[in-house]
Amino acid sequence: MKTGARLLIEGLQREGAETIFGYPGGSVLPIYDELYDTPIRHILVRHEQAAAHAADGYARASGRVGVCLATSGPGACNLVTGIATAYMDSVPMVAITGQVPTSMLGNDAFQESDITGITMPITKHNYLVKHAGDLPQVVRDAFYIAGTGRQGPVLIDIPKDVMTAQLEETPLVGTARLRGYQPTYEGHALQIEKAVGLITEADRPILYVGGGVIASGASGEVRRLAELMLIPITTTLMGLGAVPCDHPLNLGMIGMHGTEAANYAVTECDLLIAVGVRFDDRVTGKIDAFAPNARIIHIDIDPAEIGKNRPVDVPIVGDATSVLQGVIRRLVRKDGRDGWLDRVRRWKESGIAGGEASDALSPAYIIREMSDLLGETGIIVTEVGQNQMWAAQHYCFRRPRTWISSGGLGTMGYGFPAAIGAHFARPEETVVDVAGDGSFQMNIQELGTVVQYDVPVKVVILNNMYLGMVRQWQELFYDRRYSYTELPPVDFVGIARAYGVDGMQVEEKADVRTALKTAFETEGPFVLDFRIEREANVFPMVPAGAAINEMIGRRQG
Amino acid sequence: MKAHTLQVLVENRAGVLSRVAGLFSRRGFNIESLTVGTCEEPGMSRMTIVVLGDDAEVEQVKKQLNKLIDVIKVSDITERSTVDRELALIKVSADTGDSRAEVMQIANIFRAQIIDVGTRSVILEVTGDTEKIDALEILLRQYGIKEFVRTGKIALLRGSKGTKGQK
Incomplete structure (x- = not known):
């Protein structure tokens, strides 16, 4: 029984x-x-x-x-x-x-x-x-x-x-057989052939890769295709980590808070190779001005994503890994795109030389120090808002599944519990939740869970006492009328200690590295409360409804 | 905007109608009519859905329907040779001898059946394609339509070929 x-x-x-x-x-x-x-x-x-x-x-x-x-x-x-x-x-x-x-x-x-x-x-x-x-x-x-x-x-x-x-009897379990559900993994050979043709002909190709590449485990294939045909790569927010940030062909993230290089290159490309992406509005900006002169190859496992927001020239339904392998197998290496690569490289270089260094405790500095300290190790989980975008822009992701963030729904309060989950999946990694003071307070009660199971998650709060991203929009588009976005100071270290978690408050730029080291070297969980400059913005930024090459602001130094 | 007729084979399970209907409202697709009932395959139902939209929109409807686990097959039969029928019941005022005779005459022309006769009204049953039922409705309006109910379109491909099978 x-x-x-x-x-x-x-x-x-x-x-x-x-x-x-x-x-x-x-x-x-x-x-x-x-x-x-x-x-x-x-x-x-x-x-x-x-x-x-x-x-x-x-x-x-x-x-x-x-x-x-x-x-x-x-x-x-x-x-x-x-x-x-x-x-x-x-x-x-x-x-x-x-x-x-x-x-x-x-x-x-x-x-x-x-x-x-x-x-x-x-x-x-x-x-x-x-x-x-x-x-x-x-x-x-x-x-x-x-x-x-x-x-x-x-x-x-x-x-x-x-x-x-x-x-009385234990029912037998068969293999899953669902007559209404048969996903397609293999790309159509004829479509792959057409894609190979377009890639060979293209003068200014770009790879635009997203979460589907991570899900499929196709990072290696993306890299091989890029290196074989000398194609610059941009990733979506969900695709961070698919290609190492410091790979010479990687232009960084595309979209609303993407890099100049990625946004300009996509606007000027003549072939967009979209892999595991869905042409989300935060990526495309004004859709009619997105890759306006490009032919488009779209590879995705979900047929409903192909042609949903943008008509494509070569749709390929299938698993990114297997489709890209098919494409690579048929390609012959092509040189002679030096002009395009030079142009892209110049955008990339001019984009990095940002503002001058200051003594202010800038969020970009904290993220970059963290990136430097963790190097090849570590999983970065984020909340949603400015903290998420700063982490995406300034952390150097080198491996798939080391960037965990709520992209589509944009759920504040996601990061801390997701970091706990990430720890149980990969206990050998240092897991960091990059948080804002707003987001962290949405699921701050999980300090209890962290203590009960001794989960060594490090919480890095970029505390500006604002709902920062909303405040930024109010500053830029609502005449600085900060309607209900200011938060009173909270003693996060005190709260952490009350739960039994150690923590530290940091106000000086000079103390950032030591504080991060202390957190990473502590065996258990740790809460770092960085009191950052209050009105730092996430730049560059594409205003809602604008084309992605119409960016405002410069990346912070 | 054009009317497309989709034939959708679904699992005959609780909740499948609300999954399909919910998809239409959620994604802002315009549904003209939807009929559903059991069919020749045990455990499956066949839906006939008439949806308004341009080709790209209807393509998206089809793809989204296909994503539902309980949907087995979606066929757009708009451009194919089909027989399609609707059934309508129409309660018409017929309180004078003249109007009653005229209504019965019109029913006769449309091959509609009188299935109930009251002292002041009659109920007609008519089957046919959508245009025929629309035409009958217009003709009967002058006598006063008290109540009108129609099933929505059902359709089958002509000839021996069907739309069955795996998607």
Whole structure:
């Protein structure tokens, strides 16, 4: 005899889930009872939102499916922001929620919410399991859907009576076979042939690569293609780390806070090779002026992304790694693009020579010192806002999956719990959460989790006592009317200490390196509260609705 | 903007209609009609969806529909040779002898059935393509339409070829 809860746990083990993040409650008691003596490690967070973000961070750091667990009603609803975050960034995740017993479904029972209805637009798929016997196959299918094709979150909602139902026989689990779901991995040979033709003919090609390259593990292929054909590369926010920042062909990030080199080069290119990207508005700016003279090759595993925002010349549906291998195999090395490469190099050089050094405690300086100290090691997780953009601009990412940030949804409060998840995925790495004072306060309660499990996450707060990115927009576009963006000073070190976490407040530029060293050398968690210059801005910047070569401001020195 | 007819084969499961309908409202697609019912394949349903939009929009509708796990196959049959039908029930005022006779005459021309006769109204049942039902509705307006209900279009490809199979 086995219960539904037992079948669920066995299913999770079968799929290789060794760490899950959750928060108990009335409707998931049978699952928690089973968890009590299984080898699965459960991390108790302080808020269900953090469970979802931690599962997300775990997935992004490892490439495996992250798992979170919450009770019905408020527990499930608190997962929603985390699920939406994972959905927007195509992160593989399985979220498990308890539900009121089937006899009470739809009756507005205590702690009932229609979580399958609520999450329909923000999951790749979801299930309300009404029979315990279905659980093994549902778990198999859920992991398969979450982790294949264009990855994404899948939710499994389980009524309490389904968890406690006793089954005489253990149902057999087949391979996941879904007649409505067959992702395409191999690119169409004819399309690959056409792409090879365009790449060979092009005078001013650019590689525009994003999160799909990280998900597919295609960094090596991108690099090989670039080096073989001498093609400059720009990455999206989600693609940071796909190519080392100091690779001579890497122009850095594209888009609203991208580099001059990347934005100018894309505007002037005659061939845009888009790989694992979705032509997001934060990347393209005014879409009609985005790569206006270019032919476009678009490689993506999701056919719906191709042609969604911009018509393309050569669409290739498939996995980035396999498609790029096919392209590279057919290419013959081509020289004679010196003019284009020179032009791109000049933009790159003029973009780096930024403002002069000052004594102010600038966020750019802190990030660059951090980058210098961590070198080839470390995983950088961020919150959302100025802190995120400064980290993206000034940290030198050299490996895939070392940059973890909420790109599509832009979720403040994401970074700290995601950093906890990243630690459990890759405990050997130094994990840093780059935060703002606003974002950190959105999930600051996770200091409790960090202490309970001795998670050595380092929190680097770029504290300007503002909701900085909103303030920046108010400064530039709303006549400096700082409406509700100023935050009173908070003693973050005091809060950290109250939880049992060590910390340090830093006000002088001269103390930055020592403070960072102290944090990195401390064995446990550490909170660094940097009191940065209050009105530092993220530059360059493309105003909303402008073309990406219409940048304002200069990169900070 | 042009009307496209999509035939969509879906898993016959709870929630599949709201997944499809939710997709249309969420992405701002214009749905003209949607019909759904079981079909020749056990465990599947067939939907006929009429959607308004230019070719690029409808292409995006098709791709998004295909992403739903419960959607097995999407076929745009707009440009193909099909038979399509709608069923309508129309309750028409017929309180004078003259109007009753005229309504019955019109019904006859349209091969509509009178399926209920009351003292002051009759109910017509008519099947046909969308244009035929529109035409009948216009003709009957002068007598006073009390209630009107129609199913939305269903369609099949002509000949032995179908739209079944894996997507």
